[in-house]
Amino acid sequence: MSDRYELFLTxxxxxxGLLLEEATGLGLEEAREHTSAIRGVADMxxxxxxxxxxxxxNRVLLVLKRFPMKDAEDLYHGVLDVEWHDHMVPDGTLAVEFSGHGSGIDNTHFGAxxxxxxIVDKLRTPSGERPSIDKFSPDLRIHLRxxxxxxxxSLDLSGSxxxxxxxxLQQGAAPLxxxxxxAILIRAGWPRMxxxxxxxxDPMCGVGTFLVEGAMIAADMAPNLNRIHWGFDAWLGHIxxxxxxxxxxxxxxxxxxMAKPPLWIRGYEADPRLIQPARNNIERAGLxxxxxxxxxxxxxFEPRPDQNQKGLVICNPPYGERLGDEASLLYLYQNLGERLRQACLNWEAAVFTGAPDLGKRMGIRSHKQYSFWNGALPCKLLLIKVVPDQFVTGERRTPEQRQAEREQAESDLPSNIEAPTKYEKFNKNGNPIKPAPVVIEQPRLSEGGQMFANRLQKNLKALSKWVKREGIDCYRVYDADxxxxxxxxxxxxxxxxxxxxAAPKSIDPxxxxxxxxxxxxxxxxALNIDKSRVIVKRRERQSGTKQYERQSAQGKFTEVNEGGVKLLVNLTDYLDTGLFLDHRPMRMRIQKEAAGKRFLNLYCYTATASVHAAxxxxxxxxxxxxxxxxxxxxRRNLSLNGFSDKNRLEQGDVMVWLDACREEYDLIFIDPPTFSNSKRMEGIFDVQRDHVQLLDLAMARLAPGGVLYFxxxxxxxxxxxxxxxxxxxxxxxxxTIDPDFARNSKIHRAWKIMAR
Incomplete structure (x- = not known):
């Protein structure tokens, strides 16, 4: 065998580029880049x-042979010509991986x-001994590209x-x-730091991967020092x-x-379920x-090492895949930016994100950006120097002001970060001067964001007197104005x-x-509401009962007041909340007219109109x-108001129920869906097609002198x-349109119907 080998590192x-630099530093010669790999030559x-x-x-592949091939026969004979007796014993185990296509081979399984x-034919002995396949823990893992x-x-020296x-051994939902x-740590300059x-x-450390990798770099620990099995363990060429x-x-x-004084390395995680798995991983790494x-x-989040010590904040915020993630992610990035500006002045930060636009919402400019891939997802690494000059604030500062802020920040830095000495400035009398506090400002809204905030505040002011007069605490403040x-x-x-x-298709996503x-x-x-109390949903054209389907499972109900009654809303689990705000005037009308009457609420939803009637x-x-x-x-809405008695709840298809009903009612309210095809109902309900039949059935149940609202x-x-x-x-x-829906007069239509 040759003393020098061609190697592929995937x-x-x-x-x-980073791998090329690393491998060259470890001794790889004649190295050059390929897609998701580098290639070079080296000794064993x-x-x-x-x-x-x-x-x-990922892998270190030692090239055994290169050969041209036009078809499957060329492939077979090219592999057969290798002296496999130099590499494995006849009764060993084998795994084969095949990549690429062409030359008559379009199926990687067939190529493998x-x-x-x-290989098996080459090693088969006269007594019938031959290698067997073991996909999980083979003696040799062979790769053909x-x-x-x-x-x-090639021979895979890595194994796994x-x-x-x-x-x-324990990880979160989407680990790096x-x-x-x-690689992210290296790009962020952590080896130097x-x-x-x-x-x-790491303020969002998950199960601690950044922290362990960072500590291994700091402690000069080989990343695979504790690996038990290697791809070369049973290789006959192993030295x-x-x-x-x-x-x-x-x-x-x-x-x-590891004998050196340990660096200050800390992780913080909001999810309590990940704390112990993270600690277990760290313990397994010996760190x-x-x-x-x-x-x-x-x-x-507020890192607190030595008062004068600085460092690197690194994190991989979640990307967001669920309903309402836009708001939670935006506020997460804003919170991260706020904490960096307020608690990490003069530190450096590295934010690895699958949503680079959100990175702009942190209120700090990145001085460098690098492109990465996390699997199939394109990502950006944002490198940030946490200094006032990089803050995006609502106030424009002159170059002289920026220079003064820079000097102030630099004056707070000690010449030796390990020294515990507190550095102070002194006036001409020898008395210490307190450094001026650095004012941390909120991130500036974009021009569009400020315009939107102005509209919200204008609407809020316009509605304030009416809201106070009517005693309303749930209402619409903006509707696509x-x-x-x-x-x-x-x-x-x-x-x-x-x-x-949902935006029209003509709008750039x-x-x-x-x-x-x-x-x-x-x-x-604009609304003076805490970020954590903003719930976001996407409303698209719905079919059937899709708008009523469960979208989350938090099960959290909030109590609101309307016209002297208490009602429960669920802001997270369904597209609608359990309270149609535009029907408030109708509910108030029913409350005023219900005294002494028998009230029927069809398609009652959460029976808010029934609560008002009671x-x-x-x-x-x-x-x-x-x-x-x-x-x-x-039932919960009625009970909440003490109306459990004389208030009946009936489950059923409204049309079928009305057809079978023989009772009379003095006041009837009907607010049907536009369309419904529930499996539990007979046929399909279409309000345009079926409203005449629905109203005829309901009017047959209306007592003399009664009123039906449709x-x-x-x-x-x-x-x-x-x-x-x-x-x-x-x-x-x-x-039936209140001021908060005045801009949307077509939100609903309503009729009062009585017998002639």
Missing amino acids: CPKGLE ETAYRLCLWSRLA LKVKDA LDRGEAIL SLHQRGYR KENLAA AAEGAALA PAIWKKLHEEATERAEIG SHWIKIYQGEVAT MPEYSMAIDLYHDWVHVQEY EKASARMFDALAAIPQ KGGARSTTSVDLSKTYLDWA SNNFRKFILDEHLESRYAVEEITAS
Whole structure:
């Protein structure tokens, strides 16, 4: 065998340049980049060193042979020509990986099968001994890469991927691979900072991957020092003496590094379920005396090493995949920016994000950005110097002011970060001068965000007298007033409920997203509401009962007041909240007219109208709906107000229930869905097609002198003209629209219907 080998080192996409620099430093020669890999030549000692010390590679592949191939037969014979007796014993185990296509091979499984057949045929003994397949823990792992008609046959020296260091047996929902975490630390300048004794903090540490990788770099610990199984363990070309020497050297370096005073390395995690898994991972890595983990929210993050010590804040905020994540992510980034400006002055920060636009919402400029891939997701690494000159504030400062702030910040830095001395300035009398506090300002809203905030404040002011007079604490404050900010915003006491209308296809999705973030940034400031109390949902064109389907499972109810009654709303779990705000005037009308009457509420939803009827002194209420979930909710609304008696709840298809009913009612309210095709109802309900039959059935149950109120929110609805020949029909829509819905007069239509 040759003393020098061609090596391929594979890596995640985007890490090629960093891996090239690392591998060259470890002894790889003639190195050059490929897609998700680098290639070079080295002796066996360097190949082992790369396995042991590479923080960035996935695999180290030793090339056994290159050969041209035109078809599957060329592939078989090219592999067969290798002296496999030099590499493995006949009764060993084998795994084959095949990548690429062409030359008549479009199926990687078929390609791997041809490679396996050639190796087995070469090693089969006269007595029938032959290698067997073991995909999980083979003696040898063989890789063949097909590239433009050339086959590159390699031995995988790594075994399992090198990113699997062995310490992370427990992980969170979306963890970074260890080699990607190491690459981010290297790009952020952590090796240099660690050598200078800096601190490291992660305010969203998850299970601690950044912290462990950072500590291993600081302690000069080989990332794969504790790996038990290697791809070369059973390889006949393995040279144990060289490996033993390298491993002993790495062990000695780690012992020296671990004997040094540990750096200040801390992690903070909001999810209590991840605290113990993180600590377990750190303990497995042997770094418990270097790294400490605490439970804490980003909003309260405040690293506290030595008063004068600075360092690196590094984090990988969540990307967001669930309903309402826009708001929570925006405020998470804003909180992160606030904490950096207020608690980490003169530190450096590295934020790895799959949502770079959100990075702009932190209120600090990044001085460098690097592109990475986290699996198939394109990401950015934002590098930030946390100094006032980089803060984005509402106040424009002159160059002289910026220079003064820079000098002030620099004056607070000691010449030796390890020294405990407190540095002070003195006046001419020798008395210490207190440094002027650095004023931390809120991030400046964009021009669009400020314009949106102004509109919210204008609407709030316009409604304030009416809200106070009527004693209302849940109402609409914005309803797509500005076309470019297409959303509805409702206040529920001290909560904000935002419904984002899906942008038309003609609108650039990136612009729509940017406007949404502008609006979300403006809402807490304009409405003086804490960020944590903003709930965001996306409202799109719904079909069937989709708008009533569960979207979350928090089960949290909030109590609100309306017209002297208490009602329960759920702001998170469904697209609607359990209270249709636009029907407030109708509910108040029912309350005023219900005294002594028998009230029937059809398609009752959460029976808010029935609560108002009971409050108004109704003799009895009957509420009908198909959904058991909403009837349970209705029962809670009634009980909350002490109206459990004489208030009946009926589950069923309204049309079927009416057809079977023989009772009379003095006051009836009907607010049907536009369309419904529930599995529990007979047929399909369409309000335009079926409203005549519905009203005829309901009017048959109306007592002499009684009143029926009919309402729906189908914008194209046309009331059948023949109804006026049978009943006294009066449209009352205008009187059922309160000031908070004045801009949207078509939110619903309503009629008062009586017998002639």
